Amino acid sequence: MSLVEARDVAVRYGAREVLHGISLSLEPGEIVTVVGPNGSGKSSLMRLLIGAQAPAAGQVIRKPGLRVGYVPQKLSVDRSLPITVSRFLSLGDRHPARARDEMLARVGVAHLAAAQIANLSGGEFQRVMLAQALLQRPELLALDEATQGLDQPGTAAFYRLIEEVRQELGCAVLMISHDLHVVMSASDRVICLNGHICCEGTPTVVSEAPAYRALFGLGTEGTLALYRHEHDHAHGPHDHDHHHADAP
């Protein structure tokens, strides 16, 4: 059974329609990435699938009792709310202190258990949010631009961890990401969104779809060339781009 299935769904905020004609399903264990320009409804789609947004039309069917680990795009904790990282991780479901500490160690912030959430840096905060999501032992891990605020090594470690966790828990991963390079190499399926699903499929299929090219234009040619270059060693006509690296 699918984890989540959307059938001809629309989402509206007041009179403004942000999504329409959305039909898709998420299967256990697959990594699906949503790409699309600003305002294309990526976050709305994610909120819809995890149950945070009600559809204005159509229906969303979730597997009963689906465990979702969610890392929202924006979460600012008001400074008026005093709460430690460790207490935050035990909100709602009481995970034992050892499980919390282990998870913090795993995302690389073991030293922050007693820190106040409001005092964390952007990168630290994203790691704590990931720990929170993973503690749910999710069947579906939903990441909305989860690498923002992380530096390059941090981002790389982040994606390695996600891959590890997927192997371990067998969870599906739904990501919104602007790291097109990573998206193209790490996803089973890519959904190209702009108010509706423009195209979807394996990274290779999507990268060649006219709809995708129309949205992302020439800017992605380099990314895709890089992708092919790294993974297939098929040196295309863009090969000359790489000579810059050798310049003194």
Added chain:
Amino acid sequence: MLDDFLVRATLAGLAVALAAGPLGAFVVWRRMAYFGDATAHAAILGVALSLAFSVSIFIGVAAVAAATALIITALSGRGTGVDTVLGVVSHGALAAGLIAVSFLPGVRADLMGYLFGDILAVGRSDLLVIWGGAALVLGVMLWRWQPLLLATMNADLAAARHIDPKREQLILTLALAALVAVALQVIGALLITAMLIIPAAAARPLARSPEAMAALGSAIAALATILGLQLSAQMDTPAGPSIIIVAVAIFLVTTLVSGRR
């Protein structure tokens, strides 16, 4: 002992203080100060309607306060800025209440008491209702504490964990309306929000966990109630403002002391 009006007023005030700690913490965390004001301002209209239809003031005030809060919640999703909706409803409710009261000569004389609190007003049977209402609010806060906290930090995060943030907001709104009803006699409609915000704000610099902030808020509100009512009795000042001025003094002390550290 209950024959002494000051003892009765203090006991009533302590009930309000106890419930105001945790509820006030949420009002501060969720930035609902103006929302609280609008709900409390509706209390005057509640008083007028209760007397006109001869129902208990507690019931009438709680019902009108809850209705006002629900109207705001319904309106704020519809394009007009939340701030503006609150301004319209808050002052609209107060104006309507004051006009309604002007038709009732009996209440007209007591208007100061309803606006600013009246320690002479608390009778023996009122005490029972006030403690009952405060216990109800406190019970609801304890029952919904975890999900409310999660929904306050992030509504989507709560939804992903099968907690309905709208339901939690509704529960908080109704608890607020109930508190407005029980606090009206002691604090008065105009200053009920102050009783929610100031103790919580005074507790903030001393607290490292949400629970500590709520508990300290209750303790600070209780202290302000006891000292404020003494002040009111001795200086013949209105009850609500006297309690609030003590709470403000405590706020200044905790803020300055923590700022120096």
